[in-house]
Structures are given as C-alpha cells and as structure tokens.
Amino acid sequence: MHVDAALGGFILPFARKLGYDIPQFDFAVEGVTSINLDTHKYGYAPKGSSVILYRDPELFSYQVYTVGDWTGGIYFTPTTLGSKPGFTIAATWAAMLYLGEEGYMKITKEILETGKYIVNETRKISELKILGDPLWIIAISSDSINPYVIMDYMAQRNWHLIGLINPPGFHIALTYRHTLPGVKESFINDLRESIKDAIEKGQPTTGMAPIYGATAFLPKDQLDLILKYVIDWLYNPWE
Known part of the structure; x- marks a missing residue:
C-alpha cells in the first residue's frame, strides 16, 4: 500500500x-x-x-x-x-539543513495554532460550516450561500482559495506566511465581508463560481472529456 x-x-x-x-x-x-x-x-x-x-x-x-x-x-x-538540475537537490539539502528539526517544529507549531484560530472563528460565522476536524488544511462550506460566490469575493480580496466539489466548498492550506501578525485576523474579517457581498450583491461578473457550479450537474465522464479538451486547447499551437 x-x-x-x-x-x-x-x-x-x-x-x-x-x-x-x-x-x-x-x-x-x-x-x-x-x-x-x-x-x-x-x-x-x-x-x-x-x-x-x-x-x-x-x-x-x-x-x-x-x-x-x-x-x-x-x-x-x-x-x-x-x-x-543539481540545483534543486542542493537547495533542498540546504533548506533542510538550515531549518533542522527545531525549525520544522517551530513552523509546524505556528501553522497549527493559526489553523486552530481560523477554525474556531469560522465556526462562529452562522452562514458557514467547517468540513471535518481540520488542523491546517481547512475546508469550508455553506448551506445557505453558494460557497463558490464567497470564494470569488475572497479572490477579489487577494485570497487564493481552492474550490471543492462533493460537497461544494473551498479550502485554504495554511503556510508559514499565514502565521505572520494580523494575517489570520484579516482572513476572518475578509470572510465576513465576502459573505456580506455574496448576500447583498449576488454572484460577481467574473470568477470561478459558474465553472465550479456547473461541475455539480455534469456526469463524471463528460466532465473528464471537457477537461481533456481544455488541455488539448492549451497545448494546441495553431489556435
């Protein structure tokens, strides 16, 4: 296995x-x-x-x-x-040697503490729900608002979130940058503002909401075929 x-x-x-x-x-x-x-x-x-x-x-x-x-x-x-490239091997060795176990422990501790804060604060937002019991990869959904619309408004606030399907939602994978002062608080504040925009303004004119929304209604074989067509189009030098 x-x-x-x-x-x-x-x-x-x-x-x-x-x-x-x-x-x-x-x-x-x-x-x-x-x-x-x-x-x-x-x-x-x-x-x-x-x-x-x-x-x-x-x-x-x-x-x-x-x-x-x-x-x-x-x-x-x-x-x-x-x-x-030998550079990749050398740089990887250097990064691991520089951080060491103590460095990785410190980074992990701060990431997980940030994750705990975001999970706890998100659970206080009535329109949202946390999927599962996450540590640092936090999946969020909603029963009352299209989560992809929230994700698009978060993108307008410079948050790069990844859409999820089955169930619909989005997730954030926390990194060391998210542990910097004020970042986790900004995430929660922007999440609240994005929910407000989703309720008051509806779906934005640009974004991923229509694409992710369509996947919920397409059979898997059709969706796979469409994705292959996209790859063909991206790699076609004549179009």
Whole structure:
C-alpha cells in the first residue's frame, strides 16, 4: 500500500511530537510499502523536489529504468525525469539543513495554532460550516450561500482559495506566511465581508463560481472529456 504524504509529510510527524493526536500513517502501519512527501511544500525547498521512501530496498529496483542496448550508449535513471538540475537537490539539502528539526517544529507549531484560530472563528460565522476536524488544511462550506460566490469575493480580496466539489466548498492550506501578525485576523474579517457581498450583491461578473457550479450537474465522464479538451486547447499551437 502506498501513502501519499505529499502535503502532510513535513507537518504530521512534527505535529505528533508537539502532542497532537495524529493517527499512524507511515511504516508503523502494517502493509504500507511506500510513502511520498514533497520537500517543495512544507519542506520549504524549491519546486520540483520530492522524496519517495520504500519499506524494502528491493522495491526501489522497480523504479529504476534502464536501456542497455541503446545506440546512444548505456542509459539508466532512477526517476521518470532523465535530465535533472543539481540545483534543486542542493537547495533542498540546504533548506533542510538550515531549518533542522527545531525549525520544522517551530513552523509546524505556528501553522497549527493559526489553523486552530481560523477554525474556531469560522465556526462562529452562522452562514458557514467547517468540513471535518481540520488542523491546517481547512475546508469550508455553506448551506445557505453558494460557497463558490464567497470564494470569488475572497479572490477579489487577494485570497487564493481552492474550490471543492462533493460537497461544494473551498479550502485554504495554511503556510508559514499565514502565521505572520494580523494575517489570520484579516482572513476572518475578509470572510465576513465576502459573505456580506455574496448576500447583498449576488454572484460577481467574473470568477470561478459558474465553472465550479456547473461541475455539480455534469456526469463524471463528460466532465473528464471537457477537461481533456481544455488541455488539448492549451497545448494546441495553431489556435
């Protein structure tokens, strides 16, 4: 079994050390054979850096690609990418060395405290509801207002939120920048103002609300086909 810890791999272990009740998700779970985690997210390394871990070194051999009879010479690579910049590896090593366990613990503590504040304050807003019991990736929905309209008004206030479907909503993934003084308070204030705009003004003329709203009524196969057409259009040099 593979565990995708791309987002939480550099948060959950430190959260557990800080005393948070984090369920086992790593090699402590019987049957887990591999784990991936992105150093370019909460490892604070450059984009393009990531890690995959195997319980058994033998499993790594299935990742390696080799061509021994290529006319251009012997070719072998341990990753999907062939040519890779050494800068990314060096910068990742430097970031981890600079922060160390103490640095990651400090960052995690501040992010989770910010998450607790936002969750508690959001629950005081009658028009909104928190989905699940989040720590730092906070999903928000509403039974009375189109959440995508709220998301669009938040975008006008320079908040980059990600839309969700099934159920409709949006989420914010807190980072170290959100722990800066005044940021979490601004988020809650802007959330209240965006709700007010959604009630008084309705749907804005631009934004993602129509797109996310349409996905709720489209069968999955049709939606998948539309998304493929979008990719084709983006990569078509003749249009």
